[in-house]
Amino acid sequence: MRAQPPASHFIDGEYIEDPAGAAFDCVYPATGEVIARLHAATPAIIERAIASAKAAQVEWAKMSPTARGRILKRAADIMRAKNRELSELETLDTGKPIQETIVADPTSGADAFEFFGGVAAAALNGEHIPLGGDWAYTKRIPLGVCVGIGAWNYPQQIACWKGAPALICGNAMVFKPSENTPLGALKIAEILIEAGLPKGLYNVIQGDRATGPQLVNHPDVNKVSLTGSVPTGRKVAEAAAGHLKHVTMELGGKSPLIVFDDADIDSAISGSMLANFYSTGQVCSNGTRVFVHKAVKDEFLARLKARTEAIVIGEPMDEATQMGPVINRAQREKILSYIDKGKAEGARLITGGAIPNDVPAEGNYIQPTVFADVTDDMTIAREEIFGPVMCVLDFDGEEDVVARANASEFGLAGGVFTKDIARAHRMADQIEAGTFWINTYNLCPVEIPFGGVKQSGFGRENSLAAINHYSELKTVYVAMGKCEAPY
Ligand code: NAD
Numbered sequence: 001m002r003a004q005p006p007a008s009h010f011i012d013g014e015y016i017e018d019p020a021g022a023a024f025d026c027v028y029p030a031t032g033e034v035i036a037r038l039h040a041a042t043p044a045i046i047e048r049a050i051a052s053a054k055a056a057q058v059e060w061a062k063m064s065p066t067a068r069g070r071i072l073k074r075a076a077d078i079m080r081a082k083n084r085e086l087s088e089l090e091t092l093d094t095g096k097p098i099q100e101t102i103v104a105d106p107t108s109g110a111d112a113f114e115f116f117g118g119v120a121a122a123a124l125n126g127e128h129i130p131l132g133g134d135w136a137y138t139k140r141i142p143l144g145v146c147v148g149i150g151a152w153n154y155p156q157q158i159a160c161w162k163g164a165p166a167l168i169c170g171n172a173m174v175f176k177p178s179e180n181t182p183l184g185a186l187k188i189a190e191i192l193i194e195a196g197l198p199k200g201l202y203n204v205i206q207g208d209r210a211t212g213p214q215l216v217n218h219p220d221v222n223k224v225s226l227t228g229s230v231p232t233g234r235k236v237a238e239a240a241a242g243h244l245k246h247v248t249m250e251l252g253g254k255s256p257l258i259v260f261d262d263a264d265i266d267s268a269i270s271g272s273m274l275a276n277f278y279s280t281g282q283v284c285s286n287g288t289r290v291f292v293h294k295a296v297k298d299e300f301l302a303r304l305k306a307r308t309e310a311i312v313i314g315e316p317m318d319e320a321t322q323m324g325p326v327i328n329r330a331q332r333e334k335i336l337s338y339i340d341k342g343k344a345e346g347a348r349l350i351t352g353g354a355i356p357n358d359v360p361a362e363g364n365y366i367q368p369t370v371f372a373d374v375t376d377d378m379t380i381a382r383e384e385i386f387g388p389v390m391c392v393l394d395f396d397g398e399e400d401v402v403a404r405a406n407a408s409e410f411g412l413a414g415g416v417f418t419k420d421i422a423r424a425h426r427m428a429d430q431i432e433a434g435t436f437w438i439n440t441y442n443l444c445p446v447e448i449p450f451g452g453v454k455q456s457g458f459g460r461e462n463s464l465a466a467i468n469h470y471s472e473l474k475t476v477y478v479a480m481g482k483c484e485a486p487y
Helices: 044-060 065-081 084-096 100-102 106-123 153-166 185-193 210-217 230-241 265-281 292-308 327-344 398-407 421-432 464-469
Strands: 009-011 015-018 023-027 035-040 128-130 135-142 147-150 173-178 200-204 224-229 246-248 256-259 289-293 350-351 369-372 391-393 415-416 436-440 469-479
Touching: 009 044, 009 084, 009 185, 009 210, 009 224, 044 135, 044 147, 044 173, 044 200, 065 084, 065 106, 065 153, 084 100, 084 106, 084 153, 084 185, 100 106, 100 398, 106 153, 147 153, 147 210, 153 173, 153 185, 153 200, 153 230, 153 256, 153 464, 173 210, 185 200, 200 256, 224 230, 256 265, 256 398, 265 289, 265 292, 265 391, 289 292, 289 398, 289 421, 292 350, 292 369, 292 391, 327 350, 391 398, 398 421, 415 469, 421 436, 464 469
Parallel strands: 147 173, 147 224, 173 200, 224 246, 256 289, 256 415, 289 391, 369 391, 415 436
Antiparallel strands: 009 015, 009 200, 023 035, 128 135, 135 469, 350 369
């Protein structure tokens, strides 16, 4: 098998197998080929992963943040040196084209290790609070054992975006990747050991929706960070609430992207395509509701159609391929059923909507698809499709488009294309979203906070904001005089 790891899990610095766990296949989405066969974690594996993390965390928390940061920065260097190998693995794991993974996956994971490794020396400082004689100080303390649970679309990035801030704050992490993409996180665990991370601090275990709750409910786990769908988020948050655990929820979206009539149309089309077709549309923050001003709609659609039909679909390992398959057959069926609903509910199919020619029958390919004349009440305008399906809606008034853009249970992201600087900032102010882009879309460098509002979740990843979600404050009050009491 092309990508078989030495064993399914990585615990306490080494690969470990428990064949008693349910066997599952890792399938290359482009061909249907089985590239690895793994086992889900048994209760014994879960116990071992959490016990080793708990034990290792005690000494790790005593190290200076600078020393912890040095190890993460070394991990970043190793990831960059191994970018080609890691990108190929990411492509096998997800089916995303190598053209994307080589610039967006291990590199963004390395950025997280470098950023958090670099800020560690200053970002964990506390405060001195003068109280007129008495005084107080605050300390940032780690949470303990943190669990990370990943989605399938960015397996290496998610493993690093959760691992880097968790580790730098002095925690240990047990990470469970998506059962669809189990391979990348194992390599991240290996690299962290190579970089000098003490064993046990970053353990990876495999499993699915039956495994996740065992991690979330474990009494020695103090925090859970999930990247996944809204229904999974509700279940995980509910389970965590039973133990009052800390949670970060990075969930789904149906984000609006608004194109005004003064926009640079080429740039707006580029933004809309990035917002719908990158990673074959499997991006949580995608701007899948593209509101286009009526005055430029026809021009926008004509040029969009031509550019969409020129997208090179094919074997993801081929450097020329711009779009690969979606993750699995079930996801493709789901996307095709949304396309059928779009047609049935009266949306106008501009391009795509079918399975492309000249791709392997066992691959999960689907054409990049654009619908126009989409209205707010249509299923394709309300529900997250998680595939390459762009919905174009018309508008002609600013107030109207703001109200319609906000009429969604989700609030992950949003964007605007306009040359009017005041209007751009009015939109940024009014659209309900965790991240908003002006004249671009979906750029998420590690320096900026990322996360959702409304049903898209809470908590933030990346930037200094993530430190707040992997540590808590201890306040120490210092009395300088005698303790007075009224008794
Ligand atoms: P999913 O919700 O099906 O699964 C996510 C993870 O949760 C998987 O590892 C799964 O095994 C695990 N899981 C499922 N049920 C669980 C439970 N009850 N307890 C604990 N763990 C459980 O999501 P997916 O289909 O893998 O990913 C697609 C979804 O993720 C989309 O909705 C997408 O928008 C969202 N997503 C969000 C972000 C973000 O940062 N906001 C990023 C990527 C993906």
